[in-house]
Amino acid sequence: MSNDKIFTIIKEKNKKEIIHMLETNGKIKTLSFFAEVLNKRTYFTLSSDGIIKRNELNFILPIFAFSNDFDYLADSIINFSDLKEREKISNISRLSNIKIPKLKxxxxxxxCNGNLDFSKKYGKELFLRDREEFYKIILEFSFLGDMKSLKALLILSFKKLFENKEYEENVFFLLICFITKYRDNFYFYENCQHSNIISLEKLKENILSNKELSESREGLEIFSTLKALEMYNFKNFDKFLSKIVDEIRMMKNLTALDETTKKLTAAFL
Structure with missing residues (x-):
């Protein structure tokens, strides 16, 4: 599909055409077609007055992973696309001469350095050779930062979307770009004291029993992060869990769920 046609579809909000693409090409190929207008050039800016602005996660990957409603998916592509943020996605070269331990x-x-030029190359190579090691590494990285980024949700969504599916460069770029560009806050991980840890199962029970928390944006952050923590035998499991507990203790002003986050939260309950 030409770039001009993508521009026209989004500008005219041609939902019918997007649904036709979904029916004909499937979710992954359709998402790939629109990837260039579904990314953000940056997720963090600092003004001369010292004001920090964060661009929030684009929920398109989680939506495509957890919904098969083509009407909803077409609406989501239109709503989350931003022609002003359009960025050409170039081919990611292979690094087939590097061994897996070095790749990791x-x-x-x-x-950690926020170097997208290289993270996308190392990430692609590891993904193509050992998907499970790739997921484990980027999840470990996501646990170092605070849960507000929702990186765990994005990674789990990508994993679900590509289960038994072939690699698709543009969609992979949406994942690795956000994981790399979003500036993390390592404060909780650096300062947590992992003693007298509650079990993961008990922590989930406590969150579910707290209706206000479990039905908030922060609840989605917690549920997706805990789900990710269950997936692999992480070396620093206890510290990751302790850090999550510390973050939960600091949560005060909870954020109401919108229609998108409400649907995603349901997928983790």
């Missing part, structure tokens, strides 16, 4: 080391380092 390089990937975590470039993610």
């Amino acid at each position: 080391e390089k990937l975590i380092k470039t993610l």
